Amino acid sequence: MSATMIKEFRLPDLGEGLTESEIVAWKVAVGDTVTLNQIIAEVETAKAVVELPSPFAGVVAALHEQPGTVVEVGKPIVSFEVEGDDGGPAGGSGAAGAGADSPAKREPNLVGYGAVLENSGRPARRARSFAAPAAAPVAERVDAAPVVPVAEPVAAPVVPAAGRVEALPASESAERPRSTPPVRKLAKDLGVDLALVTGTGEFGLITRDDVRNFVGGGDLPVAPRDLAGVSAQAPAQGERETRTPIKGVRKFTAAAMVSSAFTAPHVTEFLTIDVTPTMELLAKLKASRAFAGYKLTPLTLVSKAVLIALKNHPTLNTRWDEARQEIVQYNYVNLGIAAATPRGLTVPNIKDADRKSLLELSTALTELTDTARAGKTAPADLSGGTISITNIGVFGIDAGTPILNPGEAAILALGAVRKMPWEYQDEVALRQVMTLSLSFDHRLVDGEQGSRFLQDLGAMLSDPGMALAMV
Incomplete structure (x- = not known):
């Protein structure tokens, strides 16, 4: 005989030792019928916005937290009414009611774990409300209910066969x-x-x-945007200051930058080069059939040049392990790309970037930046980087002193590409010029090593054919 019980879903550990997350939005409401692994909420960790799948198949009985609330890992956030497989005490937490055929057999798990069921669809929903946790199981199963309008009329888009909205x-x-x-x-x-x-x-x-x-x-x-990562708005009349809570990505970034700045002894070197040949190569590649449909930018070619230069200068691809008093040499490159997003600065990385062709690198860069700007970068993609690049040139900036991403030995900043008078073949000509800014951890990288890496990188960007001599 089938019975029902209440199952609580507690906020899981989303990885990287994060202890809390903010509820951004609920994708379900009380009364919704959901399926296993259906997305039920968006939560923001200190690094990214993550979608939470449902660990149960059943009916949403209660939502314990409202959007905007910061919740500690392990705290209940939603309760489900699920079916058991016997007549045991409803609402029990043991094996009772969790038979082999029960849709709620699997306990709550980490994001992305578990089977993905097809045709899950979106839930039908009843009037939205944030109810208190149910003290006892609901006597009758709540089936999918027809949509109930909200208090104020809201128009929803529909695309007919003709495509007219x-x-x-x-x-x-x-x-x-x-x-x-x-x-x-x-x-x-x-x-x-x-x-x-x-x-x-x-x-x-x-x-x-x-x-x-x-x-x-x-x-x-x-x-x-202001420094807190929120839209700059005119203050209310008579208001002399505006305060914004420090949380989410901004809080994590601040802590990481302070730790890096006061732990690793930074050294920054600058090199201004003529990148006209690289820009000409970029134009040729964009026009070629082999790269049709791919998004190629100066960052794409600089990234490839960095990966080539690292083969001759591996000390820039290392990490200082203070706990073990060891220098960790990476035999792979997880290339971090700093991305300015609506939630603040993030540095997702391309795993094993050194194994990718230029075409594969172009695709990976496009996917990485698009995902970051949409706020959908997975926590795993924000960790494990070995060296990073930040493109400040897109903001019209020529040079800077970038702060190391924690745990990395070097970071390269790309300045804006500008047409400037430049010495060319013993004459002054109008050329396309860029400044490279390289910051490195002086515990790991000596001045000579950093300088030679930057010199080789500049040589390839000034004459892309030099890359053949460095492979």
Whole structure:
């Protein structure tokens, strides 16, 4: 005889020793029927926004935390009403009611673990409310319920066969448009109602380009941001200062940078070079059939040059292990790329970048930056880097003194490519010039080693043919 019981899902350890996460958004409501591994929430760790899959198949009985709440690992965040397989005490926590055929046999697990069921779909939902935890199991199973409109009419986009966008009244659909937190933030900044935007992403996901195109331009700038990673807004009348809580990515970044700056003795060297040959090569590759459809940028070629130079200068691909008093030499390269995102600075890395061809590196860079800007970088992709690159040139900056990513021996900053008068073949000519800024840990890298690495890198970018001599 089948019975029902209440199962709690506690916030799991999302990796890297993180002790808390912030609830960004719930993807389900009380009364929703969910399937195993269906995405039920988005949470923000100190490094990234992560989607949480459901560890149970059943009905959402209670949501214990509201969006914006910071929750400690191990604390209950949602309760499910699930079916058992016998007439044992409902709501028990032991083996009772967890038979072999029970949809709730598996206990809560880490993100991404477990079987993925097909045709899970999105839940039908009843009126949204944040109910208190159920003290006893619900006597009757709650089946999928028809959509109930919210108090205020909300239009939801529908694409008919002809492709024309229409809006349905709230009585027919109250489903919130599918989008990520950064996209919702962009829409808010631009005054766009996402319910009127048609998503072109997977399963109708609304992307940043969809929002920008909706308002009539694909290159609209994002609202200016202050140091806390939030949109800069005019203060209220009479308000002399604005305070923003330090949390999430900004809190993690600050702690990591302070630790790095006061632990590793930084040295920064600069080299200004003529990159006209590299820019000409870039133009040729973009026009070639072999690279059709690939996104090639100066960063792509610089990344490849860094990987080649590291083969002759391995000390820049090391780590100082203070606990064991050892220098760890990496025999692989996980190339970190600093990315400015709506939630702050992140440095995801390309695993085993040294094994990738230029085409594969181009694809990996595109996927890495797109994922980071969408706030979907997995925690695993934010750890394990061995050396990093930050492209400050995209902001029109010529040079800087980048701070090392914790645990890495070096970081390279790329300056803006500018047309400048330059000595060329014993004459002064207008050339494309770039400044490279290399910071390194002087415990691991001597001045000579850092200088020779930078010199070799500059030689390849000034004359790409030199790469053949260094492979």
